[in-house]
Amino acid sequence: MIYLHIPFCKQKCSYCNFHFSTSLNAKEEMISAIKKEIYLRKDELENKSLQSLYFGGGTPSILKTDELQSIVDEVLKYFSFDSDIEITLEANPDDLDKNFLKDLSKTPFNRLSIGTQSFFEEDLKLMNRAHTSGEAESSIKRAQDFGFENISIDLIYGSPTSNLEIWKKNLDKTIELQVPHVSSYALTIEPKTALHTWFSQGKINAPKEAEQHEEFFYMTEFLKDNGFDHYEISNFGKPGFHSRHNSAYWKYHAYLGIGPSAHSYNGRNERSWNIANNQLYINSLNKNSLPKETEILSEKDQFNEMLMIGLRTVWGVNLSSLKEKFSAELLDYFQKEIKQKLADGILLVEDNHLKIPEKHWFLADGIASDLFVV
Ligand code: SF4
Incomplete structure (x- = not known):
């Protein structure tokens, strides 16, 4: 399986410490560098028939559909796809407009992982998300209208702007929208994030662990009662909709991680990770050199x-x-x-x-x- 890291976002969410840039100036160069890395590492995976291709980030949906398709085409030059391959695009609700979804429905992408996080405006504002609560809901409906059935949404619980009642409504909405997969994480205050600064300045309270515990247990029972399998701590899927990509990680399968900051694993004793800097990544690939470090486990x-x-x-x-x-x-x-x-x-x-x-x-x-x- 292959993971592709697209290191661009519209804006920085207040809780996020992933690698990305909010400037798209180097977008073309980045796409070329990613394609070069695919070529240079084409012989690293023993299994050339892919079961999963996953575009994560960052925000892959910030790219145009023809740019995404061109990266898929590059992968196809060197790998074959299993007939039932899962090809996931992480997408933010504000990117999933009619034109984007219409074009995307003509590409091989067959799974969307939507960064919904919450259906409540106050939560989204605190998280500095680029979408509104209205877009959180309408993006899912629109994706379904364009034929995307295999949809996962991310939800965050335990925000200082939320409580058990609000959390229950978020989960009710998930069921009402007939979403078949949920990845859900407790809000945490990570170093070098806006949340961390606000917390240090006393502007927000730390999430309360007891409340997060309660919300986690409510979610576990509620989603199981609604037909979901709880197959990993943070992941719930209806039968037939478990994430094949993540399940393969959890079963220690080999994977190739392409793009700045992406990690790879050879399925045995070797891990590597790419440099988490867009310009240095591009410069290195321009010289046909892989910008990665390797560790023997x-x-x-x-x-x-x-x-x-x-x-x-x-x-x-x-x-x-x-x-x-x-x-x-x-x-x-x-x-x-x-x-x-x-x-x-x-x-x-x-x-x-x-x-x-x-x-x-x-x-x-x-x-x-x-x-x-x-
Ligand atoms: S969209 Fe995702 S990767 Fe980008 S800042 Fe927000 S949480 Fe981080």
Whole structure:
């Protein structure tokens, strides 16, 4: 599978610390550099038949549909697509106007991941989103009118402008709009964001963990009651609409990450990441040089990563795979570490998979890191 990072946004959301630029001056050069990187890395993936192509960012929907299509065409020069390939475009509601959707419906894109975040104006203003609550709703309806069925929306809970009642209305609206997939995250205050500055200046309160907990549990039950599978801590999908791309990440499949700041994984012991600077990325590719750093993962790194990723999912961590992959010494240590957590019901073993019971998922990252081998 391939991830393509499109590093441009209209404006900076107050909570975001992803890599992007709000200037489109270098757009043409960036598209050329991305195409060059696709060419230079065409032999890195062993499997040339792609199951998934994912345009993320940044805001990929800031590009014109012919620009997006030209990048897909470049990928097609060197890879083939499985007949049921999932091709996702992350899109912001304000970009999904009639003309854009009409043109997009003629391209191979068959899944939209829409950055809705909330259907409430106050939330959107605090988040400094470029869309209004009206656009949050109308963009979804319009996409459906143009034939896009496989739609995921992002929703953020636990904002200081929200509460459980507002959150319930956001989820009601999601069901009313018949969206088949939801990715939902708690609002967090990350360093180097506007939210962090406002918080330091005392202009906003920190999100309350107890409220976020309550909203998470409400969402979990509510979406399951409405036919969604809760298959990863932050992801809910109706049967047939789980994200194939993200599921492959969570099953440790190899992927190629193209574009500034994109990460890649060879499915074994090697990770790499591209430079998170648009101009340096372009300059490097102009010289036919890949602007990436590579890390060889130690046995401990691989083990910890399998735990961190697997324990966030409904599948858990396959104990047979651990036995095949890791040394007896490391597994002995691990067996001792999980004993108490199994006795306390914080972990369980089901069908030879180690899992966190869903009621403890909210704390999964902490539970997994307690088990890390150091
Ligand atoms: S649109 Fe997405 S990537 Fe861009 S600033 Fe907002 S959250 Fe960050």
